[in-house]
Amino acid sequence: MIAVLLAQTIAITGGTVYPVSGPKVDHATVLMRDGRIAAVGANVPVPHDALRIDATGKWVTPGLIDGAGQMGLTEIGAVPGTNDAAVRNDTVAASFNVAEGINPASTLIPITRIEGVTTTLAAPETGLIRGQAVLIDLDGATLEAMLVKSPVAVVAELSERTKDAGGGSRAGAAERLRRVFDDALEYGRRKTDWARAQIHPLAASGADLAALGPVLRGELPLIVIANRRSDIETALRIGREYHLKLILAGAAEGWLSASAIARANVPVLVRPLDNVPSYDALGVRYENAALLARAGVKVALLETDTHNSRNLRQQAGNAVANGMTWDQALRAVTLSPAEIFGVADRYGSIALGKVADVVVWSGDPFEFATAVEHVYIRGREIPLKSRQTELLERYRKLPPTY
Numbered sequence: 001m002i003a004v005l006l007a008q009t010i011a012i013t014g015g016t017v018y019p020v021s022g023p024k025v026d027h028a029t030v031l032m033r034d035g036r037i038a039a040v041g042a043n044v045p046v047p048h049d050a051l052r053i054d055a056t057g058k059w060v061t062p063g064l065i066d067g068a069g070q071m072g073l074t075e076i077g078a079v080p081g082t083n084d085a086a087v088r089n090d091t092v093a094a095s096f097n098v099a100e101g102i103n104p105a106s107t108l109i110p111i112t113r114i115e116g117v118t119t120t121l122a123a124p125e126t127g128l129i130r131g132q133a134v135l136i137d138l139d140g141a142t143l144e145a146m147l148v149k150s151p152v153a154v155v156a157e158l159s160e161r162t163k164d165a166g167g168g169s170r171a172g173a174a175e176r177l178r179r180v181f182d183d184a185l186e187y188g189r190r191k192t193d194w195a196r197a198q199i200h201p202l203a204a205s206g207a208d209l210a211a212l213g214p215v216l217r218g219e220l221p222l223i224v225i226a227n228r229r230s231d232i233e234t235a236l237r238i239g240r241e242y243h244l245k246l247i248l249a250g251a252a253e254g255w256l257s258a259s260a261i262a263r264a265n266v267p268v269l270v271r272p273l274d275n276v277p278s279y280d281a282l283g284v285r286y287e288n289a290a291l292l293a294r295a296g297v298k299v300a301l302l303e304t305d306t307h308n309s310r311n312l313r314q315q316a317g318n319a320v321a322n323g324m325t326w327d328q329a330l331r332a333v334t335l336s337p338a339e340i341f342g343v344a345d346r347y348g349s350i351a352l353g354k355v356a357d358v359v360v361w362s363g364d365p366f367e368f369a370t371a372v373e374h375v376y377i378r379g380r381e382i383p384l385k386s387r388q389t390e391l392l393e394r395y396r397k398l399p400p401t402y
Helices: 002-007 108-113 160-166 170-189 191-195 206-211 229-242 254-263 288-294 306-321 326-332 335-340 387-394
Strands: 009-017 025-033 036-041 051-054 059-062 064-066 117-122 129-137 147-157 222-226 246-250 268-270 299-301 358-361 372-377
Touching: 009 358, 064 306, 064 335, 108 117, 108 306, 108 387, 117 306, 160 170, 170 191, 170 206, 170 229, 222 229, 229 246, 229 254, 254 268, 254 288, 268 288, 288 299, 288 326, 299 306, 299 326, 299 335, 306 326, 326 335
Parallel strands: 009 051, 009 059, 064 117, 147 222, 222 246, 246 268, 268 299
Antiparallel strands: 009 025, 025 036, 059 358, 117 129, 129 147, 358 372
C-alpha cells in the first residue's frame, strides 16, 4: 500500500507557491511524483491520472525544518525511562549516535508534523561533547524510512552547564576540549601504537577519538552550543585553530559578535523567542536573529523544546515581528537549515528533483490564525491527526449528566 502511495502523481493547483529558492509564483502548480518534485510553475501540464488538490487562495511552501530538539528520543521529560538522548556520566561521547534510540511511533511526531514541520534534527543532550545528531523526516514506520542523514554533526557545548567538565571553569572546559581534539589527531596518526598500548593515555576512548576524525578533517560539522559572548568567541577561536566546519547553536548573545561570526562564515541556529536574561546570557534580546541576518550571518530558526517543535512557525513569525524580513524567516526554517546540515540538494525548497516535503496553508504560515490544510512528506499525504485531535473528537460531545 505504501509503495502505491509513493508512486501516485499529485498535483497541487492554483495556489501561491513560495519555492524559497526563487520568487513566489501565483496561480501555480506543484507536481509530485514518486516522492519527488516533478515540476513547479504557472503553466505546468497536469497528467490526466494525477490526484488534483485545489489550492486556490492558499499558500504553498516547503515543509519546515527544525534544527533542534530530541524528536523521537523523548516522550515525557520527567520520566527517565522515556528519554534516550544522552549517555549519562560521560562528558565526552563523540561516538554516541542517537539514531537507534529514535522511536518512529513517538506521539510527538504527529503533533509536530500537522503544524507543517516535516523534518527535524534529533540531537544528543548533556556533556562537553554530547555525541552525533541525525536528521529525520517525520514519517515512516522504521528508522531507515525516516533517516535523512546520519550523522549530521557532532554536538558540543561551551556554557555554564559544561564548566564541570573542565574542573569548574569555562577556561578549563575549553582546555579539555582542545586536549581531546589534540589526542584525536594523535590517535589518527598512531592507531597501531594505541592498539599495542605503546602510547601515553589519551583524553577519551578510542571510539570517541575516532569519531572526531571526520570533524577534524572538516568532513563533518561541529555544532557548538554557546550563548554568552565570551563562549561564542571561544568557539570561534577553537574553530579557527582546528579548521573546523563550525555551526553555532543558541548564540543568545550572538548579536554582540555578529560581525565576527559573519567574517568566520559560521552559520547560527537561533531561537527567536529567547528573551529571559541569565548569567549565561545577560544580553539576550528578541532582535538577535534579525541583527545576525543583517550582519550577513546565515541564520536558521529553531524551537529547542521538543514537545513544542510544532511552534516553529510562531518562532519564525516572532522573528519577523522583531526585524527579520518575511522572506528571510521563511528561508530560515526551510532552505537555510537544509544548507547548514548539508542536504540542500534534496531538501529545503520546492524545486525540480527535490524530495516532495510540501505544506499547503490557508494563508500566511507565520500568522497565528493560519491553518495547515495538507502536509506531504516524501510525496505522501500525512493525515492531520494526532492524539490531541483524537481526544478532541472523542470528547467533542460529552455524555448527558443526570
